[in-house]
Amino acid sequence: MRLGILTGGGDCAGINAVIRAAVRRATDYGFEVVGIRRGWAGLLEPDTLPLSYDSVAGILSLGGTVLLTSRTNPFKREGGPELVMKNVQSLGLDALIAIGGEDTLGVAHKLRNYGLKAVGVPKTIDNNLSETDFTFGFDTAVNVAMNAIDEIRTTGTSHERVMIVEVMGRDAGWVAAYAGIAGGAHVILVPEQAVDIDKVCEVVLARGREGKNFTLIVVAEGAEVKSPEGQTLSLRRVDEFGHPELGGIAHLLAEEVEKRTHRETRLIVLGHTLRGATPTAFDRVLSTRLGIAAVDMVKQGKFDVTVALRGTQIVTADLESAIKPKELDLNLLKIGQIFT
Numbered sequence: 001m002r003l004g005i006l007t008g009g010g011d012c013a014g015i016n017a018v019i020r021a022a023v024r025r026a027t028d029y030g031f032e033v034v035g036i037r038r039g040w041a042g043l044l045e046p047d048t049l050p051l052s053y054d055s056v057a058g059i060l061s062l063g064g065t066v067l068l069t070s071r072t073n074p075f076k077r078e079g080g081p082e083l084v085m086k087n088v089q090s091l092g093l094d095a096l097i098a099i100g101g102e103d104t105l106g107v108a109h110k111l112r113n114y115g116l117k118a119v120g121v122p123k124t125i126d127n128n129l130s131e132t133d134f135t136f137g138f139d140t141a142v143n144v145a146m147n148a149i150d151e152i153r154t155t156g157t158s159h160e161r162v163m164i165v166e167v168m169g170r171d172a173g174w175v176a177a178y179a180g181i182a183g184g185a186h187v188i189l190v191p192e193q194a195v196d197i198d199k200v201c202e203v204v205l206a207r208g209r210e211g212k213n214f215t216l217i218v219v220a221e222g223a224e225v226k227s228p229e230g231q232t233l234s235l236r237r238v239d240e241f242g243h244p245e246l247g248g249i250a251h252l253l254a255e256e257v258e259k260r261t262h263r264e265t266r267l268i269v270l271g272h273t274l275r276g277a278t279p280t281a282f283d284r285v286l287s288t289r290l291g292i293a294a295v296d297m298v299k300q301g302k303f304d305v306t307v308a309l310r311g312t313q314i315v316t317a318d319l320e321s322a323i324k325p326k327e328l329d330l331n332l333l334k335i336g337q338i339f340t
């Protein structure tokens with residue numbers, strides 16, 4: 001068995017732990033393992049490296065991905081899927097483990113019609129993939145945000161300011177909701193609910209009336225905030241999967257809040273710090289379990305599936321359902337509202 005492994009889409013903490021576990025399990029089974037660099041790009045123009053028991057030593061705690069990543073979509077290239085399969089054959093790959101989010105796993109699923117035998121490992125800090133209770137990388141991202149919030153709270157309290165913390169989350173507010181609750185935010189804003197700027201300002205003013213001049217707002221980058229003219233903050237570049245490049249909503253929000261409440265307002269955009277951190281223990285254990293389970297699926301000849309966490313157990317599910325978005329549990333926001 002010659003097994004390929006690739007990582008695609010945005011990186012997150014724990015990818016290297018998956019690679020390490022998968023390579024070690026595969027080696028135990030006597031498989032030969034080939035790392036494919038830069039996601040699907042490494043199968044459009046073959047770019048590989050051998051992976052061995054020893055070559056993955058020391059990467060468990062490392063953020064990022066030693067295989068590099070890209071947001072390349074073979075289905076956006078003329079003859080892309082056919083070229084990928086031609087290269088899969090010329091590289092002698094019998095199966096592939098794809099570590100990625102909805103886009104990377106979506107490509108793996110579509111390529112089954114071209115003969116690809118793939119097992120998916122769900123990865124994203126956004127935690128918005130169906131079939132798995134948590135994606136690895138999410139816990140690390142939340143912890144990074146929580147630690148930043150703790151630090152921001154002291155300076156915000158001292159200066160009696162409104163502090164706005166922007167976290168990643170294009171379409172999903174999971175990171176904002178968890179980080180907001182863990183950090184004791186007074187307002188949590190997510191893409192799943194239109195932002196009512198009047199309500200946000202009312203929280204700030206109501207706290208002020210109670211003599212509490214510090215307000216902490218956590219906002220997901222994808223939250224929809226409108227300008228005074230009613231225009232949504234303009235979207236910038238779009239990637240090959242059609243996703244906008246976001247980041248910076250906190251600036252517009254801060255301007256509006258300060259203008260309407262006359263409270264001094266500061267902001268921080270945590271952005272990629274959420275993705276690049278050292279994985280937490282939770283993510284290391286989850287990644288390790290998923291990496292092992294993915295190779296076990298290959299060994300059993302089960303393809304077009306994903307491995308996933310359900311409760312405390314690692315399970316498998318169809319790739320097709322795993323790439324569907326997992327809705328944010330809006331009850332989390334209700335918890336947040338108790339602490340305004």
Ligand code: F6P
Binds near residue numbers: 125168170245246
């Ligand atoms: O991978 C998902 C994500 O972390 C989103 O939350 C965010 O909008 C996006 O990646 C940013 O991606 P990039 O690094 O390509 O700008």
